[in-house]
Amino acid sequence: MHRLFVALRPPPAIRALLGAVQGGVPHARWQDDEQMHLTLRYIGEIDRPMAEDVAVALGQVHAAAPSVALAGVGAFDKQGRVDALWAGVAPHDALAALHKKVDQALVRIGLAPERRAYLPHVTLARLPRSAGGDPAIEHWRARHAGLTSAPFTLDAMILYESRLGRDGAQYDAIARFALDAQ
Template sequence: MPRLFVALRPPPAIREVLFDTMDGVPAARWQDDEQLHLTLRFIGDVDRPVAEDVAAALAAIHTAAPVVALGGVGRFARRGRTEALWAAVTPHDALAHLHRKVDQACVRAGLDPERRAYLPHITLARLPRSLGEERPVEAWLARAASLASAPFALPHLILYHSALGRGGAVYEPIARWPLGTS
């Protein structure tokens, strides 16, 4: 049963900018090059026929490629413990529009609509439950707060397969569709 998600992939120059921020938090599992992406919709485990229906519905999306920029950093925390560090991507309007189109395509393929609020970001690191000390996270957030880039396009919609393993998730693009120009 494939575990799927839909994402956009930042260009190599932007991934290099992101790599420059990835240090200074002990025990953080920093993303590698193949893991850097901007999720539009997590699908999860689906049967192969549903995966094929999702791919067909995604292929029918026609919209302009979003043009965005890096604009700061943040974290996801639960119960006062940081779980992930991420880079913010702005502006949100074009990404929110594409997120809605992807969600509508997934619903047409038989999936439930997305219920969570959409926050465009690129995950940079995941933190273990045993981290304990938050000071390195606070220091990293302060140091990386000025993360910024020139605008860049995200020209392809990508359907990924995610395989979970002991070393973390391995992402494999299984389908890619070009997005139009503005």
């Protein structure tokens, strides 16, 4: 089985900027440079024939390369506890349209449609259950609320395989699909 997702990879300068805001939250598992991405669509575990179909379907998606900028930070919580810290990007329109195209392509080959609302972001850290209501989380959010960048272009979709290990997830790029220049 292959655990797959489709993502966009920010350019090196943006990843460096994101790396510079990491820290200051005890027990956070900060994403390293290789893990930084903006998920377009989580696929999940599928067998090899379906993975090959996914690659073919993604190759047929044509869209303009979105231009975005970093836009603040946030957190996801699960059952009342923060479990991830992220950096936002804006504007959302082109990313949401690309997400929809990818989702439609995957539905056409038999995958279930995405049911969750799409919120474009780059995950920066995962937090253990024990982090709970640590005030360091809110301090980090307040300190980096104004995170911004110059606009940057996301010029390719990447199909990743995620391998879970003791030290977190490792992401391997399986295929790259260029997006149209604007």
